[in-house]
Amino acid sequence: MLKHSHAGEVMREKSKLRVSPFSGLYWSTAIPLKAESAHRNLLTAIEGRIGTELFTAIAYDRTSGAPCACFDIAVDAASGDACGIYRxxxxxxxxxxxxxxxxxxxxxQCEKPEDMVGKVYKHLTDMGFFEDLYWHVENSIPRQVH
Known part of the structure; x- marks a missing residue:
């Protein structure tokens, strides 16, 4: 995996490639998501809840327009509880x-999946998640030790 300098530059030994710094996101309208396509973190979080609806919204990089991730959302309309993940x-x-x-x-608490996407994004932004995104990704990939 390439290392990121957090200054908008990908570090490679042989060639230096310039990339734009992370510029923010926009996302699509949330659409229904089948349980078999949902991430295990979301399914584990809603285990035992009946009547929860699943949705997903594709996240795009604001500068390039390239799809870069998605928000998977679960909404329990009866209770008003909702949860979401960035994937x-x-x-x-x-x-x-x-x-x-x-x-x-x-x-x-949330009634509509679109509102939950915004709340997940705000929570992650407030905690500095996107500034350290490359660190989170690098440390989430299992590595074999030789």
Whole structure:
């Protein structure tokens, strides 16, 4: 995996590639999500709850418009409880497996999935998650020790 300098530059020994610093997100309207497609962090968080609806919204980089992640959301309309995760799929050069990485579920009161996406994003932004995104990703990928 490439290391990020947090100053908008990807560090490589042979070639230095310039990339734009993380510029923020925008996301699609939340659409229904089947349980078999949901991340285990979300499913574990709602285990035992009946009537919870699942949704997903695709997150896009504000500058490039490229899809970069998604928000998976669970809403219990009867209680007003909702939770959501920020989820990233990582494909690492030289590794055959895809890593499906997600934050722990974030809970709050919410009626609509679109509102929950905004609340998850605000919570993660307030805690500095996106400034340290590369650290979180790097430390979430299981590594084999030789």
């Amino acid at each position: 990233i799929l990582i494909v690492e050069a030289g590794v055959e497996e895809t890593f499906d990485i997600a934050t722990p579920a974030i809970w709050c």
